[in-house]
Amino acid sequence: MALRVDVITIFPDYLAPLQLSLLGRAQREGLLEVHVHDLRDWTHDRHRTVDDTPYGGGAGMVMRPEPWGEALDEVCASLPGRTPHVVVPGPGGDVFTQRTAGTMALELDWVVFVCGRYEGIDERVYLEFARRYPLSVLSLGDYVLNGGEVAVLAMTEAIARLLPGMVGNEASLEEESHTGGLLEYPVYTKPASWRGHEVPPVLLSGHHGQIADWRHQQRLERTAARRPDLMQRYREDEDHGDVGRS
Numbered sequence: 123m124a125l126r127v128d129v130i131t132i133f134p135d136y137l138a139p140l141q142l143s144l145l146g147r148a149q150r151e152g153l154l155e156v157h158v159h160d161l162r163d164w165t166h167d168r169h170r171t172v173d174d175t176p177y178g179g180g181a182g183m184v185m186r187p188e189p190w191g192e193a194l195d196e197v198c199a200s201l202p203g204r205t206p207h208v209v210v211p212g213p214g215g216d217v218f219t220q221r222t223a224g225t226m227a228l229e230l231d232w233v234v235f236v237c238g239r240y241e242g243i244d245e246r247v248y249l250e251f252a253r254r255y256p257l258s259v260l261s262l263g264d265y266v267l268n269g270g271e272v273a274v275l276a277m278t279e280a281i282a283r284l285l286p287g288m289v290g291n292e293a294s295l296e297e298e299s300h301t302g303g304l305l306e307y308p309v310y311t312k313p314a315s316w317r318g319h320e321v322p323p324v325l326l327s328g329h330h331g332q333i334a335d336w337r338h339q340q341r342l343e344r345t346a347a348r349r350p351d352l353m354q355r356y357r358e359d360e361d362h363g364d365v366g367r368s
């Protein structure tokens with residue numbers, strides 16, 4: 123069954139890149155089905171209002187609960203017999219990692235993304251829909267975006283490329299960054315010498331065992347230098363699903 127993704131947003135055009143490249147191909151091949159909805163379609167006033175001032179005062183505007191309630195009622199009931207996982211992207215959520223992407227690709231068949239803007243969505247929307255559906259708040263990392271749309275692009279791409287039947291290159295998925303808990307080794311192609319920079323000779327040697335060892339060493343050095351947090355976890359995990367070595 124194709125992964126179904128619904129996105130509810132006040133900026134449907136922001137999600138146009140979901141039709142491009144790998145994600146576009148996944149949809150044409152029937153592995154992925156994306157439906158983008160304009161939240162304002164569930165407003166009833168002339169100005170299609172989705173926000174209002176916060177109770178208790180303070181800066182900015184808050185998204186009103188009624189349009190979200192009606193939108194989620196309708197979208198989440200649109201596939202009879204199926205239950206969506208509701209995902210609200212936000213900087214206050216659990217961090218979305220490669221593991222999250224893999225679990226979602228493997229276990230979910232329907233994700234409804236809720237894109238907040240302004241200072242956020244009225245808290246009662248979370249309470250109402252967490253009572254009715256599995257619901258996660260997920261963050262890309264420790265920085266603030268203006269809304270959930272860019273996060274939906276990132277998460278959907280990360281999930282979709284892990285769908286069974288995707289990419290067409292299982293080996294490159296296996297070996298890449300954040301599999302096995304280490305960063306990628308550096309890669310080179312022709313020419314062997316470029317502007318005085320040489321390709322490491324071992325890669326030209328034809329010794330596959332030495333090449334694998336060199337690449338593994340590069341991964342260890344890079345991870346230690348750039349991501350001590352990953353390195354520590356790698357060292358603690360004795361059963362690191364170590365790739366790049368036989």
Ligand code: 6GU
Pocket residue numbers: 210211212213260261262263264265266267268269270273
């Ligand atoms: Cl998921 N949303 C927003 N608005 N900001 C973020 C984020 C998500 N992840 C990091 N910053």
